[in-house]
Amino acid sequence: MKILVPISVVPDTTSKIAFTDGDTKFNEDGIQWIVNPYDEWYALVRALEITEKDGGTVTVINVGDATAEPVIRKALALGAHDAVRIDVKPTESYVVAKELANYAQGKGFDMVLLGKETINYNGSEVGGMLAEFLGVPYISLASKLEVSGGVATVDRSIEGGTEVVEVKLPFVASASKGMAEQRIPNMRGIMAARTKPLTVVPASGTAAKTSTVKYTLPAPKSSVKLVDADNVDELVRLLHEEAKAI
Amino acid sequence: MSVLIYVDTKNGEIKKSSLEAVQYGSKVAAQIGGSAIALTLNAKDASVLGSVGASKVLNVTDASISASDPQKVVEAIVKAANSVGAKVVVFAHDSTGKAVAPRLSARSGAGLVTNVTSLPDTANGFVVRKNVFSGKAFAHVNILSDEKVLSILPNSFPVVKTDASAPVESFSVDVSGINSGITVKEVKGSGSGGAVPLPEAELVVSAGRGLKGPENWGMVEDMAKILGATTACSRPVADIGWRPHHEHVGQTGVAIRPNLYIAIGISGAIQHLAGVNGSKVIVVINKDPEAPFFKAADYGIIGDAFEVVPKLNEALRKFKGANG
Numbered sequence: 335m336k337i338l339v340p341i342s343v344v345p346d347t348t349s350k351i352a353f354t355d356g357d358t359k360f361n362e363d364g365i366q367w368i369v370n371p372y373d374e375w376y377a378l379v380r381a382l383e384i385t386e387k388d389g390g391t392v393t394v395i396n397v398g399d400a401t402a403e404p405v406i407r408k409a410l411a412l413g414a415h416d417a418v419r420i421d422v423k424p425t426e427s428y429v430v431a432k433e434l435a436n437y438a439q440g441k442g443f444d445m446v447l448l449g450k451e452t453i454n455y456n457g458s459e460v461g462g463m464l465a466e467f468l469g470v471p472y473i474s475l476a477s478k479l480e481v482s483g484g485v486a487t488v489d490r491s492i493e494g495g496t497e498v499v500e501v502k503l504p505f506v507a508s509a510s511k512g513m514a515e516q517r518i519p520n521m522r523g524i525m526a527a528r529t530k531p532l533t534v535v536p537a538s539g540t541a542a543k544t545s546t547v548k549y550t551l552p553a554p555k556s557s558v559k560l561v562d563a564d565n566v567d568e569l570v571r572l573l574h575e576e577a578k579a580i
Numbered sequence: 581m582s583v584l585i586y587v588d589t590k591n592g593e594i595k596k597s598s599l600e601a602v603q604y605g606s607k608v609a610a611q612i613g614g615s616a617i618a619l620t621l622n623a624k625d626a627s628v629l630g631s632v633g634a635s636k637v638l639n640v641t642d643a644s645i646s647a648s649d650p651q652k653v654v655e656a657i658v659k660a661a662n663s664v665g666a667k668v669v670v671f672a673h674d675s676t677g678k679a680v681a682p683r684l685s686a687r688s689g690a691g692l693v694t695n696v697t698s699l700p701d702t703a704n705g706f707v708v709r710k711n712v713f714s715g716k717a718f719a720h721v722n723i724l725s726d727e728k729v730l731s732i733l734p735n736s737f738p739v740v741k742t743d744a745s746a747p748v749e750s751f752s753v754d755v756s757g758i759n760s761g762i763t764v765k766e767v768k769g770s771g772s773g774g775a776v777p778l779p780e781a782e783l784v785v786s787a788g789r790g791l792k793g794p795e796n797w798g799m800v801e802d803m804a805k806i807l808g809a810t811t812a813c814s815r816p817v818a819d820i821g822w823r824p825h826h827e828h829v830g831q832t833g834v835a836i837r838p839n840l841y842i843a844i845g846i847s848g849a850i851q852h853l854a855g856v857n858g859s860k861v862i863v864v865i866n867k868d869p870e871a872p873f874f875k876a877a878d879y880g881i882i883g884d885a886f887e888v889v890p891k892l893n894e895a896l897r898k899f900k901g902a903n904g
């Protein structure tokens with residue numbers, strides 16, 4: 335089994351969200367970068383589990399500049415066999431998906447597992463685009479995935495429930511909670527990661543379809559109105575009359 | 581230039597988030613001087629779509645096409661968009677939108693923006709606002725390509741119905757050549773007892789580790805029942821198995837934007853807030869006055885959940901009794 339896991343590099347979940355350059359750029363000062371949780375916890379770990387059981391390789395791939403490399407090494411420390419970096423700063427999903435497709439095309443991957451979304455740009459875009467570019471099925475929001483005999487059985491989250499689908503290899507699936515349990519890299523993995531191959535390939539120069547013109551922050555919340563614990567009727571009144579929420 | 585809106589159905593019924601998308605699409609159409617055409621698959625009754633702004637409905641009746649098979653849906657959308665001359669296609673950012681909109685974008689070379697929370701600003705291009713950083717910021721994104729695909733964040737645009745109606749025409753598309761290799765084996769309910777699914781829920785009652793154990797969720801479920809709300813929980817509660825995974829809200833769970841979010845015994849960690857900060861009204865019940873959640877709340881009660889919640893349930897029951 336040959337599995338490709340696209341990983342994105344995102345600010346740590348506790349990062350302060352601020353912008354610079356006239357609100358046109360994310361302020362990267364003091365930011366800790368991590369592998370996007372969905373990609374690491376679910377897509378990568380499930381890919382590792384499958385290859386540990388059935389044999390095969392897991393390649394992680396990132397579209398990003400050289401600053402992404404320490405974070406890519408973390409995915410190698412968790413057990414990925416090799417890594418690829420496509421050398422361009424990612425600015426939008428169409429470009430990312432196209433670059434990933436250019437790389438994956440013709441390399442015989444049995445499946446591509448990626449995250450359901452990046453926690454910074456919250457797109458849920460790359461997986462579906464990649465599948466279309468590769469001409470293979472796309473199973474989004476997968477919470478469980480088993481493969482046997484060239485067919486995968488996948489639980490896919492839909493509103494109010496789960497759809498169980500069967501899909502023939504190859505395909506692209508996006509991973510959400512439930513797919514696997516988070517792993518912590520051990521010392522041996524971290525040491526091994528240093529010498530695992532990380533190949534840098536040039537980008538093809540796909541043109542962007544969108545561009546972000548500025549960022550804004552939501553209006554700050556006004557301060558909380560506290561209601562006495564002995565006066566719950568007052569809360570009900572406020573929710574009805576003031577907030578009009580019930 | 582028309583706007584095509586993909587309307588998703590579940591067992592033939594039109595989803596609420598799709599009504600929001602149609603209303604949004606009709607406003608975009610008015611802005612760019614075109615009409616809003618809705619495309620539905622196997623809808624039992626599409627007459628409601630006129631009342632939310634569609635000027636025409638194309639209904640595909642073909643059991644071999646369903647939302648579970650995005651390649652076929654894309655085929656239907658491309659054909660419909662061509663036939664009505666639509667350059668803008670609108671989806672709801674729900675499970676179907678997430679599967680289909682990116683494929684459509686790649687297929688037609690159309691710029692895609694998901695999680696959209698504003699109408700386009702067409703003064704300088706076609707700029708829409710989207711939620712980024714899990715609702716902690718907005719990006720204003722210009723779509724550069726001629727063809728555009730948008731998916732609308734659910735619960736962002738309230739639906740206002742009018743008396744208008746729209747003709748429903750049947751539309752056929754040949755998908756016999758598409759073999760996507762996907763077969764649906766089974767659809768399982770979430771076991772949420774018929775409550776509205778979390779992403780669509782307007783009222784949500786949620787609880788965290790402060791409740792000490794799964795045996796104490798009775799009062800949370802009571803509150804949800806009284807209000808007609810859906811239950812949710814914090815991540816650790818789902819991870820230790822007190823509650824099912826699909827109830828986990830937050831940055832790594834479901835992101836929700838209900839009208840009312842009641843958080844009981846949840847500290848309000850940044851990753852939790854990331855999934856609920858779009859809620860219109862937040863009520864926090866926590867015994868620790870320093871709990872960070874109070875900073876993000878509209879209303880709060882400092883107190884022991886085991887005393888406050890049963891009393892609040894009584895008060896809510898009384899209120900519901902008096903107000904139907």
Ligand SMILES: Cc1cc2nc3c(=O)[nH]c(=O)nc-3n(C[C@H](O)[C@H](O)[C@H](O)COP(=O)(O)OP(=O)(O)OC[C@H]3O[C@@H](n4cnc5c(N)ncnc54)[C@H](O)[C@@H]3O)c2cc1C
Binds near residue numbers: 788867
């Ligand atoms: C990368 C990452 C992603 C994460 N994603 C998510 C996510 O998506 N969703 C999420 O929820 N968390 C997420 N977390 C975890 C998050 O950081 C917090 O640990 C978690 O939200 C805490 O859950 P809690 O509030 O239920 O528990 P606690 O933090 O233990 O808080 C319990 C609260 O209950 C209160 N309490 C205790 N007893 C009572 C009582 N009798 N009456 C009233 N109040 C009481 C306490 O004062 C406390 O505030 C993530 C963490 C990381 C690192």
Ligand SMILES: Nc1ncnc2c1ncn2[C@@H]1O[C@H](COP(=O)(O)O)[C@@H](O)[C@H]1O
Binds near residue numbers: 341424447452459461
């Ligand atoms: N720059 C990138 N390099 C590699 N994979 C990426 C990149 N950006 C996004 N992805 C993958 O695509 C998934 C969905 O991303 P998005 O569409 O941006 O929400 C992520 O969870 C990653 O698995």
